[in-house]
Amino acid sequence: MRPRLRLAIGLGIPFVAIVATIPVFSWLHMTVFGLPAQIVWLFACIPLTSLCLAVCLAFENRE
Amino acid sequence: MTFMFAGLIVLSLVLAVVSRRGHAVGRAEDFFVAGGQFGVVLFFFLAVGETYSVGTVLGFPGGMVAHGTGFVSWFLGYILLSFPVGYFLYPLIWRAGRLHGAVTLPDMFRGHFRSRGLEVLLTVASILFLVPLGVMQCIGLNTVLHDLGWPVPPLLLAGVGGGLAFTYIAISGIRAPAYVAVLKDVLVMAAILMTGLACLAAPQAAALPPSAPMPAAPAPVSDVFAISTILLQALGFCVVPQTCATVFTARSPRTIRRAQAAMPLYMVMFPFLTVIAGFALHHDLHLASPNDAFLAVSRALLPGWAAGVVMAGAALSALVVLTGICLALGPLVTRNLVPGLNSRAQASWAKLVMAAYLLLSIAGAARSTALMVAINNLFYFGVTQSFPGVIAIVTATRIRPGFVAAGLIAGDAVGVGLHEAGFGLGGMNPGLIGLAVNAVIVFAGRKEGLLF
Numbered sequence: 001m002r003p004r005l006r007l008a009i010g011l012g013i014p015f016v017a018i019v020a021t022i023p024v025f026s027w028l029h030m031t032v033f034g035l036p037a038q039i040v041w042l043f044a045c046i047p048l049t050s051l052c053l054a055v056c057l058a059f060e061n062r063e
Numbered sequence: 064m065t066f067m068f069a070g071l072i073v074l075s076l077v078l079a080v081v082s083r084r085g086h087a088v089g090r091a092e093d094f095f096v097a098g099g100q101f102g103v104v105l106f107f108f109l110a111v112g113e114t115y116s117v118g119t120v121l122g123f124p125g126g127m128v129a130h131g132t133g134f135v136s137w138f139l140g141y142i143l144l145s146f147p148v149g150y151f152l153y154p155l156i157w158r159a160g161r162l163h164g165a166v167t168l169p170d171m172f173r174g175h176f177r178s179r180g181l182e183v184l185l186t187v188a189s190i191l192f193l194v195p196l197g198v199m200q201c202i203g204l205n206t207v208l209h210d211l212g213w214p215v216p217p218l219l220l221a222g223v224g225g226g227l228a229f230t231y232i233a234i235s236g237i238r239a240p241a242y243v244a245v246l247k248d249v250l251v252m253a254a255i256l257m258t259g260l261a262c263l264a265a266p267q268a269a270a271l272p273p274s275a276p277m278p279a280a281p282a283p284v285s286d287v288f289a290i291s292t293i294l295l296q297a298l299g300f301c302v303v304p305q306t307c308a309t310v311f312t313a314r315s316p317r318t319i320r321r322a323q324a325a326m327p328l329y330m331v332m333f334p335f336l337t338v339i340a341g342f343a344l345h346h347d348l349h350l351a352s353p354n355d356a357f358l359a360v361s362r363a364l365l366p367g368w369a370a371g372v373v374m375a376g377a378a379l380s381a382l383v384v385l386t387g388i389c390l391a392l393g394p395l396v397t398r399n400l401v402p403g404l405n406s407r408a409q410a411s412w413a414k415l416v417m418a419a420y421l422l423l424s425i426a427g428a429a430r431s432t433a434l435m436v437a438i439n440n441l442f443y444f445g446v447t448q449s450f451p452g453v454i455a456i457v458t459a460t461r462i463r464p465g466f467v468a469a470g471l472i473a474g475d476a477v478g479v480g481l482h483e484a485g486f487g488l489g490g491m492n493p494g495l496i497g498l499a500v501n502a503v504i505v506f507a508g509r510k511e512g513l514l515f
Contacts, residue, residue: 011147018140019293023286036132042139046330049143053150053324
């Protein structure tokens with residue numbers, strides 16, 4: 001996998017999921033189980049981030 | 064509770080002694096960075112051990128009790144984003160560290176920029192901004208020890224905590240907190256899971272009922288502040304002195320990448336900490352301070368022995384980070400401020416410096432009752448300012464050292480100055496503005512390199 005693609009998967013996807021969604025959730029004003037939906041989304045980003053890094057690692061190992 | 068707590072602390076000392084077996088720790092490189100021999104497991108535990116300090120374990124639910132959920136997005140966001148940043152940046156820092164024979168960040172700066180003045184400046188700035196972090200650990204430690212209810216003066220208890228941290232270091236340097244971190248992380252995870260599950264299982268278990276959401280922050284956190292704080296602190300997290308020291312302990316870049324990929328999963332503790340904070344908010348627990356929320360909930364819901372596990376986990380999370388800071392601070396003084404000592408003298412003198420730092424932190428904690436989350440912010444204003452210089456080093460960009468020094472001073476001055484003056488600037492984190500000013504100055508001084 002090319003370094004730029006690794007960077008996009010390992011850093012780009014988590015960045016978009018964590019940072020770029022902040023204005024969207026602010027605008028939505030939703031709550032889930034009494035918590036702001038943004039916080040619940042961040043909890044979901046925990047395995048997502050690990051998965052992205054694991055994909056990068058797997059490709060690096062293969063190379 | 065007391066027996067369980069004391070037993071686990073004794074076990075941590077036994078682990079520190081075990082960590083010494085088969086390794087000489089007389090040489091400075093062995094003492095401070097374990098000779099760069101840690102594999103994935105020890106590197107993982109040392110890194111997460113120093114990531115989740117008592118500021119996380121007690122400060123996160125404390126912050127929610129004090130301020131509602133407003134800070135949660137940036138607090139979770141920056142920790143989570145720091146793992147991908149570290150995945151790509153740490154191997155580069157590791158390589159640069161090996162190239163320059165570095166034990167500390169200023170070692171790398173001296174090796175790359177060939178400037179004694181810059182080395183001293185970065186060292187002094189690092190030491191200054193490490194003080195609030197040590198104070199934060201001691202505040203957390205005081206909270207735990209106070210909750211044990213022993214009829215002993217608080218200052219004496221804090222002294223015992225400081226003495227424990229120093230004992231770990233004296234036994235085997237960086238190996239001790241790495242081994243103790245394994246116990247600490249098991250205990251912290253068990254403590255958070257037990258308390259969180261107890262909250263969910265308690266009568267009127269709806270700790271977060273839809274009809275009674277947590278209070279919003281008194282002054283809601285703006286998107287600009289949240290985003291700028293996540294960016295600042297995710298970058299800053301990767302260049303704090305004790306993080307770099309941890310990176311130098313790794314055996315290879317591959318060791319670092321494998322550990323980094325698994326690290327986000329450790330954040331599974333946060334949903335449970337949120338449940339615990341929700342329980343504290345909706346039950347009258349007579350909290351001595353917001354920082355006491357986690358321990359008060361565990362005392363209210365768990366049997367005595369389990370509350371002892373919780374307290375030992377919280378205390379060890381402060382002690383492991385405190386020892387990590389000390390082990391980052393010692394060589395800053397003995398290698399970078401007062402160079403010329405031989406390898407064994409460095410380790411000996413560093414112990415004196417660490418003892419002094421522990422005493423200073425204990426004294427600071429006795430006078431300060433500041434919320435841990437606020438102290439966390441102040442720490443990142445300062446330590447992040449070495450980031451542009453680190454980027455220059457890992458990309459082999461040649462920059463005039465005077466520009467790096469000017470950027471460092473300007474970044475610190477702008478960040479702390481704007482914060483103290485209370486300027487709004489659209490909600491932007493003043494530390495990030497300082498970092499931007501710093502970066503512009505640093506890269507204005509480039510001579511040549513890979514970046515340009």
